Amino acid sequence: MVRSRALFIVSFVLAAVGGASAADAPRGASSCIGCHAARPGIEDALPSLKGRKASEVTEAMLAFRQDRKPATVMNRIAKGFSDAEIAAIADWFAEQQP
Amino acid sequence: MTVRLTRRSVLAGALASGAMASPVCAPAIAQNAPRVVVIGGGFAGAGFARALKHIANNVNVTLVETHRTFTACPFSNHVIAGLRDLSAQQFTYEKVAADGVTMAFEPAIAVDAGSRTVTLRSGTPLMYDRLVIAPGISFNWSALPGYDEAAAKIMPHAWHAGEQTELLRRQLEAMxxxxTVLMSVPDNPMRCPPGAYERASLIAWYLKAKKPRSKIIVLDAKDQFSMQRLFQNAWKALYPGQIEWVGLSNGGKINSVDPKTRSLAGDFETYKGTVVNVIPPQRAGTIAQVAGVTDRTGWCPVDPITFESKIAPNVHVLGDATLVGTMPKSAFGAFSQAQICAAAIAKLFANATPDRPKLINTCYSVAAPDYGMSVAGVYQPVGNDYLEVEGAGGNSPVDAPQATRALEAKYAHGLFNTLTGETFG
Incomplete structure (x- = not known):
């Protein structure tokens, strides 16, 4: 009993920290999947961000923020994020399997 | 490898104890895997349950939900206008269960925050380390004399999607x-603030095509509403003379209703309709009141980082039942909150400090099937509350070309598919 409990705690911490980067999604990132699906096979969805090059996502977000890229809603959303926040979100998506 | 074996042994242990006692309250598990009970299987509750299992698979998550089928409110206005079947709004919990969430299909009737126990209608107790309440809204029937469950069968609210949605649809078809179609809209806070105006638009779309001599009057307890200029411009362009909006200052607030005569009484006038849609004043879902996590506004105040109730410890509240700064009560907002709360609870179980979050909300509405508009906002905790990040968010431009409106209508469908796919698919 004691042994399984100790093992459990170890596995729980590993699952929480290493198992899914979702636990450490950078600020704002988990809201992105409301439109940019994380699960595969969703119809008519907007492009997924998982596995995209960080530079691509960063460049797009900066262009949206500065109104350099045609947009409907992303220009309004991008203005809520700093350079550092955008970089962290882009890196986080880049690390995930598409 | 070691980790995987360990997880299996924990699971085996849980199953073994499940054979001896109710698995969710077996004392052996109480000492081990953290237990989370979630009440309410909408975008907030089901989204949270899956997110938490994804982040921390070893947590025991039980989702308590009365209905085996979820009927989504977003896009239910399309059903009312005959643009979509109700079945396109409906989802089951199979995939939620497949993620390892234990489903309990019955109502929760009591919450004891002291002993950390939820009681189901059958009498089954569910013990929790953390409870998440995500019940959506309930109606404040007493705030609108004459309106009750029986009156809603004559003058539907259609503000909980399902039978009511189809009833309103049938009434419009039979008219x-x-x-004259009457709509009564309450003051904020209400679920889906632009939803009533989208509904008026799509009803007008239907009337224009099928019943062009008919009109719709929107009686509103507010003088201003979400995306007002966008909607009013659209009405002028698409449905000239067919939608009349009466705001608070012009007597739009309805004080009582009479189902016998299908009439709505305002300050200056009593309106009589052929079809009457009454959207009543709202408050947090009933179980939030039962659990004692509502304040005098009828909504649930929460910590902006963990969504833990400011009233009861170890109880978190998500979605439409909360008051989260100026965030509108939307499916997207509920889903975003669920992701944040799941990450925060996983951190709390791991004795770590939850991160300071940032939330996005995006709401799409349509004024016609190919005419979309949106309101977006980025929110962050400031002190004890959520504030919108200045300079970000806002509405679609008033002067956008038709191509943009069409694109936003398309993205509205994309958002629906994504949100429902992420939550139930």
Missing amino acids: EDGG
């Missing part, structure tokens, strides 16, 4: 050309 003769030349009839």
Whole structure:
């Protein structure tokens, strides 16, 4: 009993920290999947961000923020994020399997 | 490898104890895997349950939900206008269960925050380390004399999607050309603030096509509403003379209703309709009141980082039942909150400090099937509350070309598919 409990705690911490980067999604990132699906096979969805090059996502977000890229809603959303926040979100998506 | 074996042994242990006692309250598990009970299986509750299992698979998550089928409110206005079947709004919990979430299909009737126990209608107790309440809204029936469950069968609210949505649809179909549709809209806070105006638009779309001599009057307890200029411009362009909006200052607030005569009484006038849609004043879902996590506004105040109730410890509240700064009560907002709360609870179980979050909300509405508009906002905790990040968010431009409106209508569908796919698919 004691042994399984100790093992459990170890596995729980590993699952929480290493198992899914979702636990450490950078600020704002988990809201992105409301439109940019994380699960595969969703119809008519907007492009997924998982596995995209960080530079691509960063460049797009900066262009949206500065109104350099045609947009409907992303220009309004991008203005809520700093350079550092955008970089962290882009890196986080880049690390995930598409 | 070691980790995987360990997880299996924990699971085996849980199953073994499940054979001896109710698995969710077996004391052996109480000492081990953290237990989370979630009440309410909408975008907030089901989204949270899956997110938490994804982040921390070893947590025991039980989702308590009365209905085996979820009927989504977003896009239910399309059903009312005959643009979509109700079945396109409906989802089951199979995939939620497949993620390892234990489903309990019955109502929760009591919450004891002291002993950390939820009681189901059958009497089954569910013990929790953390409870998440995500019940959506309930109606404040007493705030609108004359309106009750029986009256809603004559003058539907259609503000919980399902039977009510189809009832309103049937009434519109049965109405003769030349009839008057009345809508009564409450003051904020309400679920889906732009939803009533989208509904008026799509009803007008239907009337224009099928019953062109009919009109719709929107009686509103507010003088201003979400995306007002966008909607009013659209009405002028698409449905000239067919939608009349009466705001608070012009007597739009309805004080009582009479189902016998299908009439709505305002300060200056009593309006009589052929089809009457009454959207009543709202408050947090009933179980939030039962659990004692509502304040005098009828909504649930929460910590902006963990969504833990400011009233009861170890109880978190998500979605429409909360008051989260100026965030509108939307499916997207509920889903975003669920992701944040799941990450925060996983951190709390791991004795770590939850991160300071940032939330996005995006709401799409349509004024016609190919005419979309949106309101977006980025929110962050400031002190004890959520504030919108200045300079970000806002509405679609008032002067956008038709191509943009069409694109936003398309993205509205994309958002629906994504949100429902992420939550139930």
